[in-house]
Amino acid sequence: MHAAEFYDYAVLRxxxxxxxxxxxxxxxxxxxxxxxxxxxxIELDEARALALDPALDLALVRRLLDAVEAVCRGGADAGPIGLLPPRARFHWLTAQRSAILQTSPxxxxxxxxxxxxxxxxxxRMVRVAGRG
Structure with missing residues (x-):
């Protein structure tokens, strides 16, 4: 068991x-x-996503989510961002952007x-109570 440490988190939207x-x-x-x-x-509720936009390209969404996972893992497979230290990758992922994948503060x-x-x-933040 580790001693208590400070952490940061953001919700992926x-x-x-x-x-x-x-x-x-x-x-x-x-x-x-x-x-x-x-x-x-990541836990994508496809039915909820399609409720917001029935024409949503779920294959594209899955590719984008896969890219986020790759950046988190790091390494050359994630491109130049994947070669940065973990903290720098976190800051890159949580930078404000106007795209279909965004993060909370x-x-x-x-x-x-x-x-x-x-x-x-x-x-608390992703799962809907009473579902799955």
């Missing part, structure tokens, strides 16, 4: 029609600079168990 500003939360990005940790967990906390914290954030 799918904004099918940017001009409308409607979104659903589809994942969590979590970074702990002290541990060199960067992780993302970055929030912080302190925990000893990053996996348990990730699960808590997913339950």
């Amino acid at each position: 799918l904004v099918p029609r940017v001009e409308r500003g409607e979104f659903i939360n589809v994942g969590i990005l979590l970074s702990c600079a002290a541990r060199g940790h960067l992780d993302v967990r 970055v929030h912080g906390g302190k925990c000893a168990d990053l996996d348990a914290t990730m699960e808590h954030l997913l339950r």
